[in-house]
Amino acid sequence: MPSTERAAIFIDGSNFYHSVKGTFQIHDNQVDFAKLIEVLKNKRLLIGVYYYNAPLDRGYNFEIYRKQQKFFSELRKIPGFHVVLCDMRKIKKPDGKFEFAVKGDDIYLATDMLSFAYENVYDTAILVSGDGDFVPAIKKVQKLGKKVENAYFSVSRSDFLRSVCDSSVLLDEIVKNLMKK
Numbered sequence: 001m002p003s004t005e006r007a008a009i010f011i012d013g014s015n016f017y018h019s020v021k022g023t024f025q026i027h028d029n030q031v032d033f034a035k036l037i038e039v040l041k042n043k044r045l046l047i048g049v050y051y052y053n054a055p056l057d058r059g060y061n062f063e064i065y066r067k068q069q070k071f072f073s074e075l076r077k078i079p080g081f082h083v084v085l086c087d088m089r090k091i092k093k094p095d096g097k098f099e100f101a102v103k104g105d106d107i108y109l110a111t112d113m114l115s116f117a118y119e120n121v122y123d124t125a126i127l128v129s130g131d132g133d134f135v136p137a138i139k140k141v142q143k144l145g146k147k148v149e150n151a152y153f154s155v156s157r158s159d160f161l162r163s164v165c166d167s168s169v170l171l172d173e174i175v176k177n178l179m180k181k
Contacts, residue, residue, distance in 0.1 A: 007044040008122040009037060010109050012129035013053030014102045019130065019153035023172060024179070029071040032178045034078050039174055040126050040151055046080055047122050050112055052105040054086045060098065084108055110137035117141045124149060127165070130156035135164050142166070 017028045037049055055072075058065040072083050086105040090098055113125050114137055125141055127134060130152040138148045138161075150165040152158075154172050162168045 003044045005044045005124060006047050006122045007041050007124045007126055008047045008113075008116055009040055009049040009126045009128065010113050011049065011051040012105065012109060012127075012131055012134075013051050014105055015129045015131050015156055017053070019156040019171075020175065022155040023153050024176065026179070029067070029074070030180050031175055032180050033075060033081070035178045036175065037078065037081075039178070040128070040169075044124065047116075049078070049081045050084055050109070051075060051081065052084045052086060052109045054102040054105065057090055060090070084112070106131065106133055110134060113137055113141055117144045117146045123147065124166075126151060128152075128171075130158050130161065132158035132161045135161055138164050 013028075020026060020028045020031060037046065053072075056065045056068050072085075075081050075083050084105075086108055087103045089103045093099055109127075109129075113127070113134075116122055117125070117140075124147040125138075126149045127138070128151045141148055142164075147166040148164075150162050150168040151171050152162065152168060153175075154170060157170075
């Protein structure tokens, strides 16, 4: 029987991508996100899924950019799934090569998690990330009477983050069983 508890899922897209790549040597587009959401929501009323990432540089490698855009498009087809795009910073290193960094994703995620808590949109926030930088936002969300669950990969876990959350779930085996065929 479905629960009346309202849950919102917040996914740190860059952290998820690097964790999946580091754990399974695959890309996140090989994970069945619809099934992952079902596992994470665990019979609760799902308010929404919010996925934070940045578009790749189209001029740097158009084929990889196109694949990422297709991935974002597939995510948007999942009911209640919101792709929140942030900035991709391109930095030229002294050797002439470029380095890319996602900027703004953590602050967008933390702001949404906090503002939705203040607006009483959810009862439980499910944070899919291993980034300990979210701890101050989590503490504030909990002060507002909300629960926070942490879904993480062993390769990118923060013990401090897990200790602050009300509960946590290791994603390694779950995601291994949710890979697209």
